[in-house]
Amino acid sequence: MNKITLYGAGGHCYAAIALIKSLGKYEPIVVFDDAPKQKDIFNLPVKKYCNDTLQTKSLYISVGNNENRKRIASQFNANFPSFVHNSVAVFRSVSIGKGTMIHPNVVLDAKVNIGNFCIVNNNATVSHNVVVEDFVHISIQVAIAGGVSIGEGALIGAGSILLPEIKVGKWATIGAGAIVTKDVPDYAVIYGNPATIIRYNQKNGS
Secondary structure (H helix, E strand, C coil), rough: EEEEEEEEEHHHHHHHEEEEEHHEEEEEEEEEEEECCEEEEECCHHHHHHHCCCCEEEEEECCCCCCHHHHHCCCCCCCCCCEEECEECCCCCCCCCCCCCCCCCCCCCCCCCECCCCCCCCEEECCCCCCCCCCCCCCCCEEHHHCCCCCCEECCCCCEEEEECEEEECCCECCCCECCCCEEECCEEEEEEEEEEEEEEECCCC
Protein backbone atom coordinates (compact mmCIF):
# COMPACT_ATOMS: atom_id res chain seq x y z
CA MET A 1 0.00 0.00 0.00
CA ASN A 2 1.24 3.50 -0.84
CA LYS A 3 2.03 5.77 2.09
CA ILE A 4 0.85 9.37 2.21
CA THR A 5 1.53 12.46 4.31
CA LEU A 6 -1.23 14.92 5.19
CA TYR A 7 -0.67 18.64 5.68
CA GLY A 8 -3.19 20.42 7.89
CA ALA A 9 -4.54 19.23 11.25
CA GLY A 10 -7.85 21.10 11.35
CA GLY A 11 -11.39 19.83 10.98
CA HIS A 12 -11.06 18.74 7.35
CA CYS A 13 -8.17 16.46 8.32
CA TYR A 14 -10.44 14.12 10.30
CA ALA A 15 -12.75 13.55 7.35
CA ALA A 16 -9.81 13.26 4.96
CA ILE A 17 -8.10 10.54 7.00
CA ALA A 18 -11.31 8.56 7.28
CA LEU A 19 -12.01 8.80 3.55
CA ILE A 20 -8.45 7.92 2.52
CA LYS A 21 -8.41 4.88 4.80
CA SER A 22 -11.80 3.70 3.52
CA LEU A 23 -10.48 3.47 -0.04
CA GLY A 24 -7.57 1.22 0.96
CA LYS A 25 -5.09 2.50 -1.64
CA TYR A 26 -3.06 4.84 0.57
CA GLU A 27 -1.94 4.59 4.19
CA PRO A 28 -1.69 7.95 6.02
CA ILE A 29 1.37 7.93 8.27
CA VAL A 30 1.82 11.50 9.58
CA VAL A 31 0.08 14.89 9.68
CA PHE A 32 2.06 18.13 9.44
CA ASP A 33 0.68 21.49 10.52
CA ASP A 34 1.99 25.05 10.82
CA ALA A 35 0.76 25.30 14.42
CA PRO A 36 -0.31 21.91 15.81
CA LYS A 37 -2.90 21.98 18.61
CA GLN A 38 -2.89 18.24 19.30
CA LYS A 39 -0.35 15.42 19.31
CA ASP A 40 -2.27 12.97 17.17
CA ILE A 41 -5.38 12.46 15.04
CA PHE A 42 -6.78 8.93 14.83
CA ASN A 43 -3.44 7.72 16.23
CA LEU A 44 -1.46 9.47 13.50
CA PRO A 45 1.29 11.73 14.87
CA VAL A 46 0.80 15.47 14.31
CA LYS A 47 4.05 17.39 13.85
CA LYS A 48 4.99 20.99 13.20
CA TYR A 49 6.35 21.43 9.70
CA CYS A 50 9.75 23.13 9.65
CA ASN A 51 11.04 22.73 6.10
CA ASP A 52 11.68 19.02 6.69
CA THR A 53 11.70 16.61 3.80
CA LEU A 54 8.30 14.98 3.44
CA GLN A 55 8.22 11.40 4.70
CA THR A 56 6.36 10.17 1.61
CA LYS A 57 6.28 10.95 -2.10
CA SER A 58 2.53 11.55 -1.91
CA LEU A 59 0.84 14.45 -0.12
CA TYR A 60 -2.76 15.42 0.56
CA ILE A 61 -3.43 18.99 1.73
CA SER A 62 -6.10 18.51 4.40
CA VAL A 63 -6.92 22.21 4.77
CA GLY A 64 -10.42 23.59 4.28
CA ASN A 65 -9.37 27.21 3.70
CA ASN A 66 -8.92 27.75 -0.03
CA GLU A 67 -6.24 30.42 0.21
CA ASN A 68 -4.13 28.33 2.61
CA ARG A 69 -4.54 25.26 0.42
CA LYS A 70 -3.17 27.21 -2.54
CA ARG A 71 -0.26 28.54 -0.48
CA ILE A 72 0.71 25.07 0.71
CA ALA A 73 0.36 23.50 -2.74
CA SER A 74 2.87 25.99 -4.14
CA GLN A 75 5.49 24.89 -1.59
CA PHE A 76 5.82 21.25 -2.63
CA ASN A 77 6.84 19.21 -5.64
CA ALA A 78 4.95 16.05 -4.70
CA ASN A 79 2.49 13.51 -5.97
CA PHE A 80 -0.98 14.88 -5.15
CA PRO A 81 -3.51 12.04 -5.53
CA SER A 82 -7.23 12.71 -5.59
CA PHE A 83 -9.73 10.78 -3.50
CA VAL A 84 -13.33 9.98 -4.44
CA HIS A 85 -15.55 8.20 -1.92
CA ASN A 86 -17.07 4.94 -3.14
CA SER A 87 -20.62 6.29 -2.75
CA VAL A 88 -20.07 9.13 -5.25
CA ALA A 89 -22.06 8.93 -8.51
CA VAL A 90 -19.58 9.85 -11.23
CA PHE A 91 -20.54 9.93 -14.90
CA ARG A 92 -17.86 8.62 -17.28
CA SER A 93 -17.32 12.06 -18.86
CA VAL A 94 -16.33 13.67 -15.54
CA SER A 95 -12.76 14.89 -15.04
CA ILE A 96 -11.16 15.45 -11.63
CA GLY A 97 -7.83 17.21 -11.09
CA LYS A 98 -5.01 16.39 -8.69
CA GLY A 99 -5.20 16.86 -4.94
CA THR A 100 -9.01 16.97 -4.93
CA MET A 101 -11.32 15.18 -2.48
CA ILE A 102 -14.93 14.21 -3.23
CA HIS A 103 -16.87 13.27 -0.08
CA PRO A 104 -19.73 10.75 0.36
CA ASN A 105 -22.99 10.85 -1.60
CA VAL A 106 -21.93 13.52 -4.08
CA VAL A 107 -23.38 13.42 -7.61
CA LEU A 108 -21.17 14.54 -10.51
CA ASP A 109 -23.24 14.64 -13.69
CA ALA A 110 -22.09 14.41 -17.31
CA LYS A 111 -19.23 16.62 -18.52
CA VAL A 112 -18.40 18.03 -15.10
CA ASN A 113 -14.83 19.29 -14.82
CA ILE A 114 -13.46 19.57 -11.27
CA GLY A 115 -10.08 21.32 -10.98
CA ASN A 116 -7.02 20.77 -8.81
CA PHE A 117 -7.04 20.93 -4.99
CA CYS A 118 -10.81 21.21 -4.70
CA ILE A 119 -13.12 19.92 -1.96
CA VAL A 120 -16.64 18.75 -2.75
CA ASN A 121 -18.46 17.95 0.48
CA ASN A 122 -21.18 15.47 1.42
CA ASN A 123 -24.42 15.31 -0.56
CA ALA A 124 -23.54 18.04 -3.06
CA THR A 125 -25.02 17.72 -6.54
CA VAL A 126 -23.14 19.10 -9.53
CA SER A 127 -25.21 18.98 -12.73
CA HIS A 128 -24.04 18.60 -16.33
CA ASN A 129 -21.51 20.84 -18.08
CA VAL A 130 -20.25 22.52 -14.90
CA VAL A 131 -16.66 23.77 -14.68
CA VAL A 132 -15.07 24.11 -11.23
CA GLU A 133 -11.65 25.73 -11.26
CA ASP A 134 -8.75 25.09 -8.85
CA PHE A 135 -8.92 25.54 -5.05
CA VAL A 136 -12.73 25.70 -4.88
CA HIS A 137 -14.59 24.43 -1.79
CA ILE A 138 -18.17 23.22 -2.35
CA SER A 139 -19.87 22.69 1.02
CA ILE A 140 -22.46 20.13 2.08
CA GLN A 141 -25.83 19.82 0.33
CA VAL A 142 -25.04 22.37 -2.38
CA ALA A 143 -27.06 22.09 -5.61
CA ILE A 144 -25.36 23.38 -8.75
CA ALA A 145 -27.45 23.45 -11.92
CA GLY A 146 -26.19 22.81 -15.45
CA GLY A 147 -23.77 25.07 -17.28
CA VAL A 148 -22.43 26.83 -14.18
CA SER A 149 -18.78 27.93 -14.00
CA ILE A 150 -17.01 28.53 -10.69
CA GLY A 151 -13.78 30.53 -10.58
CA GLU A 152 -10.59 29.75 -8.70
CA GLY A 153 -10.76 29.79 -4.93
CA ALA A 154 -14.52 30.33 -4.63
CA LEU A 155 -16.32 29.10 -1.51
CA ILE A 156 -19.84 27.75 -2.04
CA GLY A 157 -21.67 27.72 1.30
CA ALA A 158 -23.72 24.87 2.73
CA GLY A 159 -27.16 24.32 1.24
CA SER A 160 -26.81 27.01 -1.41
CA ILE A 161 -28.40 26.67 -4.87
CA LEU A 162 -26.84 27.93 -8.10
CA LEU A 163 -29.26 28.31 -11.00
CA PRO A 164 -28.30 27.32 -14.59
CA GLU A 165 -25.58 29.10 -16.56
CA ILE A 166 -24.42 31.19 -13.57
CA LYS A 167 -20.80 32.36 -13.54
CA VAL A 168 -19.20 32.60 -10.08
CA GLY A 169 -16.07 34.76 -10.05
CA LYS A 170 -12.72 33.83 -8.55
CA TRP A 171 -12.35 33.98 -4.76
CA ALA A 172 -16.03 34.77 -4.35
CA THR A 173 -17.96 33.58 -1.28
CA ILE A 174 -21.54 32.33 -1.47
CA GLY A 175 -23.20 32.24 1.95
CA ALA A 176 -25.00 29.23 3.37
CA GLY A 177 -28.51 28.79 1.97
CA ALA A 178 -28.10 31.43 -0.73
CA ILE A 179 -30.14 31.17 -3.93
CA VAL A 180 -27.87 32.45 -6.71
CA THR A 181 -29.86 33.72 -9.68
CA LYS A 182 -27.26 35.78 -11.55
CA ASP A 183 -23.51 36.03 -12.11
CA VAL A 184 -21.26 36.68 -9.09
CA PRO A 185 -18.31 39.08 -9.55
CA ASP A 186 -14.75 38.19 -8.56
CA TYR A 187 -14.18 38.44 -4.77
CA ALA A 188 -17.85 39.20 -4.03
CA VAL A 189 -19.50 37.94 -0.81
CA ILE A 190 -23.18 37.19 -1.36
CA TYR A 191 -26.05 35.99 0.85
CA GLY A 192 -29.81 35.62 0.74
CA ASN A 193 -32.72 34.65 -1.51
CA PRO A 194 -32.19 35.93 -4.09
CA ALA A 195 -28.52 36.38 -3.21
CA THR A 196 -27.15 39.92 -3.16
CA ILE A 197 -23.66 41.32 -2.71
CA ILE A 198 -22.83 42.17 0.91
CA ARG A 199 -19.20 43.13 0.51
CA TYR A 200 -16.00 42.11 -1.31
CA ASN A 201 -13.18 39.85 -0.14
CA GLN A 202 -9.63 41.04 -0.24
CA LYS A 203 -7.85 39.74 -3.30
CA ASN A 204 -6.89 36.43 -1.75
CA GLY A 205 -4.91 33.91 -3.73
CA SER A 206 -3.76 36.38 -6.38
